[in-house]
Amino acid sequence: MSEIVKEYAKGEDFAVIWKPRKCIHSEICVKTLPEVYKPKDKPWIRPENAAVEALKKQIDQCPSGALTYRDSGASAGDEPQAAAQIKAKVIPGGPVLFEGDIALEVNGENRKLEGSNAFCRCGASTNKPFCDGSHRKIDFDS
Ligand code: SF4
Ligand code: FES
Structure with missing residues (x-):
């Protein structure tokens, strides 16, 4: 079961990462940021249409973990915390x-x-x- 990983860059430091096999198609992303998540377009994720903080806030709401992000410009204190327990x-x-x-x-x-x-x-x-x-x-x- 190989993982598919797609990356959608916003500048050099930030990218939205999407793992289609983890997506449960809840469409929370589409409802929250319709200017970014456009299922009928290619590419379907347009991170250039929102600010980094708005993207991060929405990505944290993805229920399945299909959406994550890479933020090379963030300081260590901005990194998401690992869960202490399941x-x-x-x-x-x-x-x-x-x-x-x-x-x-x-x-x-x-x-x-x-x-x-x-x-x-x-x-x-x-x-x-x-x-x-x-x-x-x-x-x-x-
Ligand atoms: S919010 Fe996450 S699980 Fe739901 S459709 Fe978007 S990417 Fe898929
Ligand atoms: S496909 Fe079975 S719970 Fe979602």
Whole structure:
């Protein structure tokens, strides 16, 4: 299960990073910053249309951890803090979100997960054990 990582630069120091396999298509990004996240355009993320602080604030709201950022211009004190413990939150009708570093083993393959990760609860994801947004297609209501 290889990770796909896409980077959308804003100048030299800042970039929005998107991992499509982690995206659960909640569209929170599109609703929060529609001038930046344009699903019908290519590229679909336009970081030049918002200030860095607005981008960071929105990225921190991405529930699945699909969005992160690189900020080479930030001082060490501005770096996001690592989670001290794993937090889990069940989304009604959707995935369970885990926040924190996780050592995951799938079919004998070890991976280190960081930040937020959404795990499928509905069984319909084509990217198990992660959620890919398919719960919406099957009207999962548990
Ligand atoms: S999971 Fe993150 S990147 Fe995907 S649609 Fe939701 S807010 Fe946007
Ligand atoms: S919970 Fe999202 S695809 Fe299963």
